[in-house]
Amino acid sequence: MTDPFELLGVERRFSLDRAALEQRHRDLSRTLHPDRYVQSPPGERRMALERAVAVNEAFRALRDPLTRAEALLSAHGLAVGDADRPSQSLLMEVMELRESLDDARRSPEKVASLLDQVRARSGSEEALIASVFDDQPAPGPDALGRARDALVRLKYFRRFEEEADAALDS
């Protein structure tokens, strides 16, 4: 995917103005709406449609802090892939959390309390990522490495949150 920040024309940083992002998405979508291309040659119509799809994708990527962090890191050539191995301490923490969640499944209060705990952890990881991308114009390799580790943790916590949400819904 092309850089979603560039595509939407918003500043490349982690903390962003949600309302401004939504406004930008609406404006672009209106400009690219198929109704405006009814009289245009097919090639132009198709290009507008493709661009509209890309704009939607970029909007979805930036709306979510996790995919936004991924986009920022991949703009620096860093991606988290299948071959990456998380630290033992993170894996131990996640294993423990997932086992606690399994044990707590019948008690919505316990699940909610675990969920709160993990959401707070996600919040600190997001703050760490924000400090890397927002406080300095060009983060160095060490800072990027820290942001990448934080993203890995965030991914695991997100997965936990999804499982906990599902447990609360059932």
Place this chain on the structure above:
Amino acid sequence: MAYSEKVIEHAENPRNVGTLDKEDPNVGTGLVGAPACGDVMRLQIKVSDAGVIEDAKFKTFGCGSAIASSSLATEWLKGRTLDEASEIRNTDIVKELNLPPVKIHCSVLAEDAIKSAIEDFRKKQSAKRGA
């Protein structure tokens, strides 16, 4: 995505789910994970004094293919020597479970888990001998 019958069978009836005592000097524990999908897999082996794996347990939080890969791995591990165990390749798991290309990393994870469980056991043993 369509899972193969064997994956479904293992995912619905996983073999050897559970925990062995991590502190037992005859137990080796491997804990691995794939951050891209947020999976975490623990695989444990209990090795007899003759160097044969007499028990294997796993616990995996992940997709059906990850569960099936680790379930199959524990089945294969039992009765093998450590050297035989380290010969298990992810490609064997892929073949047995008919894993599609997008799920190959699940079998890689299982192979990594086997290797780190063996490594953990050997580390414990050499620490014991050194003491």
